[in-house]
Amino acid sequence: MSDSSLRVVWVYPDLLSTYGDQGNVLVVGRRAHQRGLNVDRIDVRSDQPVPTSGDIYLIGGGEDRPQRLAAERLVRDGGLQRAVDNGAIVFSVCAGYQILGHEFVNDQGERQPGLGLLDVTSVRGTGVRCVGDVLADMDEHLRLPQLTGFENHQGITHLGPTARPLARVRFGNGNGTGDGTEGAWNDTVFGTYMHGPVLARNPLIADLLLKLALDVNALPPVDDRWYEALRAERIAAATQPA
Amino acid sequence: MSGNSEPLSPRAKLAVSAGRAAAAVSRAAGRGSGSVIGGRVALKLDPDLLARLAGHLDVVLVSATNGKTTTTRLIAEALRSEPDDVVSNALGANMPAGITSALAGGSRARYGVIEVDEKYLSTVARDVTPKAIALLNLSRDQLDRAAETRMLAERWREGLAGTKALxxxxxxxxxxxxxxxxSANVVWVAAGQEWKDDAWSCPSCGGVLQRPGDEWACGECGFRRPTPSWALSGDHVLDPHGSAWPIRLQLPGRxxxxxxxxxxxxxAAFGVPPQTALERMFAVTAVAGRYDVVSYQGREVRLLLAKNPAGWLETFSLIDPPPAPVILSVNARGADGTDTSWLWDVDYGRLAGHPIxxxxxxxxxxAVRLEVAGVDFQVCQTAEEAVRRCPPGRIEAIANYTAFQDLRRAVGN
Incomplete structure (x- = not known):
């Protein structure tokens, strides 16, 4: 962690902030603040360079054209790759998740290169759009409770050998590959199809990002009463599809 | 006066009366106003009915993400010089079936002032050959089932290219x-738009928009804010001649x-001077329950509908300041959109100081949203419990679509 405050970088809210993605930024900031940390939130528009000295980078979902533009600009900028080389933590959602992979299919139907920060490749599904509540078991290595979220995408994301599935779905679609995987991660870079926003539904993932960024094993507890109540409600809802 | 001088064909007449019969059955069965079912029956019997009914009228279409129902009412009042000379879908049934039903409603009408769902604007504009189309705003709304916001703008653009309407x-x-x-014939109005987060990206080239003050322009392709001929300035309307006309409304807010x-x-495009139009608009009070103030349990509950981030933002700017208590109600049923992630686009920190x-x-x-915003709140099971927890006096109750209907029922509106 650089200096005395935690630097949380929100990448391209002008392009990738469609499904309440600001919520992930707010939850990380709030939970850091509750642990007595100073948080320096940096919103980076797509005409600005991505700072390379951030601690946690958050990238949201977006519509098809903004996704293409964001990938072009991030590849050209190069700041996010350098930040990951410096050990930064990255958490990405939906369109942002696809951009972190090797390639995805853009709004013009072309295969477009991503940042290659996650060993995944995305294509466009031909079936119905995946929309609805999701319930999944988190990768056991992460030692986290079940993942709850809301998905709304048509992408299919295949994992390569150096990416681990973030979770295995019980209800819902996740990566859309039919093998039950949802999202992907390596040591410092995470991707998911879950909106919700996902960190509001899964505050312990926000805490995981903080622990990785701070290089600590534990954080002081905070009052999670309302998060727990919301989780219980949404987990019950996911198991009873409408 | 044009009026409905030309008779409808026998088939169209049959369609209209069959539609009315279906609407009456629907009403009798307690299934709402019957306007949609009536319109559906009529359209099935005569698919060209919409065009035929509109052929007798000077039609104004109104579309937007927010404010279309209210604006439809305001325009209808502004144009109305005699009791029967305007037909309108005043209750917000804004898809082709509801519109057909509204147009079939008045035989002496001269104007049809019609609210149109954003997704149907191009279709309806083609069918009814409107004289004017008012476009208010576009922003994210129910993304789990609606088209992307920019795609809607693109569809409007394609649908309106070549239109003869103003x-x-x-x-x-x-x-x-x-x-x-x-379109060839556009009157630009500086009507403002507090919500900006769906338009940082140039709709034309994808460049980043620069927004100094009230202006906006793309740094790359030069697409920019056109010079408006009408403007909202504080509580006055500025007309194209530079005259300022006071706005007196019973409806609140910017x-x-x-x-x-x-x-x-x-x-003005129909020859009604601004002063006359604005005076007539004063007659509009609650619109389908919106902005109504209801006495309930010794409190005065003001009912405010806000369905999406842009709507919530505008609503926050019109409520009474703290310590006025605020009740927030959100559902995620089909008509609301089943994804609640938009709550995180709304700046609930602005409610700090209000009991909530x-x-x-x-x-x-x-609850989680407000917790993260660092704002105090109480979770209640029912509207009645929430109202009871508020001190006597004015309560601002803000709800999204089906939650608003529930709230109206709960407080007896």
Whole structure:
């Protein structure tokens, strides 16, 4: 962690902030603040360079054209790759998740290169759009409770050998590959199809990002009463599809 | 007066009366106003009915993400010089079936003032050959089932290219400007738009928009805010001659003053001077329960509908300051959109200082949202409990679509 405050970088809210993605930024900031940390939130528009000295980078979902533009600009900028080389933590959602992979299919139907920060490749599904509540078991290595979220995408994301599935779905679609995987991660870079926003539904993932960024094993507890109540409600809802 | 002088064909007449019969059955069965079912039956019997009914009228279409029902009412009042000379879908049934039913409703009408769902604007504009189309704003709304916001603007643009209608469009919303600028005949209105987060990206080239003050322009392709001829300035309408006309409304808020400004510009196109138009608009009070103040349990509950981030933002700016208590209610049923992630686009930190009660199917989403905003709140099971926890006096109750209907029922509106 650089200096005395935690630097949380929100990448391209002008392009990738469609499904309440600001919520992930707010939850990380709030939970850091509750642990007595100073948080320096940096919103980076797509005409600005991505700072390379951030601690946690958050990238949201977006519509098809903004996704293409964001990938072009991030590849050209190069700041996010350098930040990951410096050990930064990255958490990405939906369109942002696809951009972190090797390639995805853009709004013009072309295969477009991503940042290659996650060993995944995305294509466009031909079936119905995946929309609805999701319930999944988190990768056991992460030692986290079940993942709850809301998905709304048509992408299919295949994992390569150096990416681990973030979770295995019980209800819902996740990566859309039919093998039950949802999202992907390596040591410092995470991707998911879950909106919700996902960190509001899964505050312990926000805490995981903080622990990785701070290089600590534990954080002081905070009052999670309302998060727990919301989780219980949404987990019950996911198991009873409408 | 044009009136409905030309008779409808026998088939169209049959369709209209069959539609009325279906509507009457629906009403008798307690299934709402019957306007949609009536329109559906009529359209099935005569698919060209919409065009035929509209052929007798000077039609104004109104579309937007927010404010279309209210603006439709304001324009209808501004144009009305005799009791029967305007037909309108005043209750917000804004898809082709509901519109057909509304147009079939009056035989002496001269004007049809019609609210149109954003997705149907191009279709309806083709069918009814409108004289004017008012475009207010476009922003994210129910993304789990609606088209992407920019795609809607693109569809408007394609649908309106070559139209003979006068387009009255908001110069302050880049998506609306993009949609309108394919038309030959546009009156630009500086109506404002507080919500900006769907238009940082140039609708034309994808460049980043620069927004100094009230202006906006793309740094790459030069697409920019057109010079408006009408403007909302505080609580006055500025007309193209530079005259300022006071806005007197019974409806609250900046957004409604913006709606009145657009309505005055539309009325002027039909020869109604701004002063007359604005005086007539004063007659509009609650619109389908919105802004109604209801006495309930010794409190005065003001009912405010806000369905999406832009709507919530405008609503926060019109409520009484703290310590006025606020009740928030959110559902996520089909008509609301089943994804609640939009709650995180709304700056609930602006409610700091208000006592807040949250209700509705998704009150726990609201609870987490407010917790993260660092704002105090109470979670209540029912509207009655929430009202009881508020001190006597005015309560601001803000709800999204089906939550608003629930709230109206709960307080006996």
């Amino acid at each position: 387009i009255v469009a908001n110069a302050d919303d880049p998506l609306v400007v993009w949609a309108a600028s394919s 957004a409604n003053r913006a709606n009145a400004t657009t309505s005055a510009a539309v009325a 009660c949250v209700i509705g199917d998704r009150r726990l989403d609201l």
